[in-house]
Amino acid sequence: MTDPVDLEAYLDPNKRIQMKLEMSLSGLGKTGVVLAIIDAIEYSDANAGLVRYFEKADMPGVIVSVNKPLVDLICKLPPTPFVQNKIEFVDCISQMSGAPELEGPHYNYLESPQQLVELSVLLNKLFQKIEGNKFLVVDSLSTLLIYNKPEAITKFVHSIANKIRTEKVLGVLLIIKTEDNMDVIKILSQFSDSVIEVRDHQASLK
Secondary structure, eight states, X not given: XXXXXXXXXXXXXXXXXXXHHHHHXXXXXXXXXXXXXXXXXXXXXXXXXXXXXXXXXXXXXXXXXXXXXXXXHHHHSOOOHHHHHSEEEEESSHHHHTOOOOOSTTEEEOSXXXXXXXXXXXHHHHHHHSOSSEEEEEEOHHHHHHHSOHHHHHHHHHXXXXXXXXXTEEEEEEEEOOGGGHHHHHHHHHHOSEEEEEEXXXXXXX
């Protein structure tokens, strides 16, 4: 598996990440729930960085995009065979926003970010579709909190956390740190095997 310190470097644009994150991911192995708390200034680089990390590890997986339409997300990712063939994309925002939809066997669409039950069912199907170890990136819990009550999000995360551990998944759940969602972050941390905080060009492990 890719050296966990690489994930720190990819999450931070200046690649000045502390060794605590490496220790965390090496302890998780290839499965587990990682809550990644990211400052808004660092956030735009997170998705592409995580894709590079999992591509280097040759680990297929699923990206759930709630923050931006899939047509915009794809433009930010490298057009490699890994991105084109080994990632299942779930778009929760395009149909609601009216953004154009992409056609292809790996593009999945839901009507809105409020369809948490449907999202959970779809993730279960995609986990079963992908053989062996796999990853999940949820981008992001912050956007899901705009469309759902905090109680619904904590219930959703608790549900997929159980699936992550039983389906050989390394799940990275992205959330932007704000004063408004600190209480939610504390609760979600209880469901996570590791908590990463990327801020001020550094990373720390909690």
